[in-house]
Amino acid sequence: MKREEALNILKKYVRDDKILKHCIATGAIMRKLASELKEDVDRWEVIGILHDIDYEIVNRDMNRHGVEGEKILLEEGVDEEIARIVGRHNYHLIEGGIESYNTPVEIALQCADNLSGLIVACALVKGRKLSEVSVNTIRKKFKEKSFAAGSKRENIMLVENLNIPLERAFELALEGMLEVKDELGLE
């Protein structure tokens, strides 16, 4: 599946610009993590783009988040493995929580999903200028627990289980998001 196709499917179910941008950012980070691990970059980006497809449909019901997304993707004819990964990404519903993710793609998705929000928040502090965010900025803000508190630090740190140091993940994520900064409405 191509990036464009994934975006088209996403836009059928998600209207909120903020969520669309979050999905694009998560996809961009997934692409970089895939490249670092010599995995399929297009496929990982698509997974990032599609991961919150049910966000508006479940309307904050975290007991349905992911489950509904999996159903939608299967109906849309997206391959089963991608649908399953999306279905399992809501760690609140996974027995054993975040520690139970053991495939690289699922671990990377936890990292990308949470790191995207942290980096967007960093850009907002810099007057929407993503180009002024550095790895240093991200490192500092990562340590400030009250900053972008919704970005779960433990989920981001899972990336180290893939032998990617946290600092390297910051660098990759920033590079990835810079590549799509126009789509993210950032400078």
Ligand SMILES: [Fe+2]
């Ligand atoms: Fe997400």
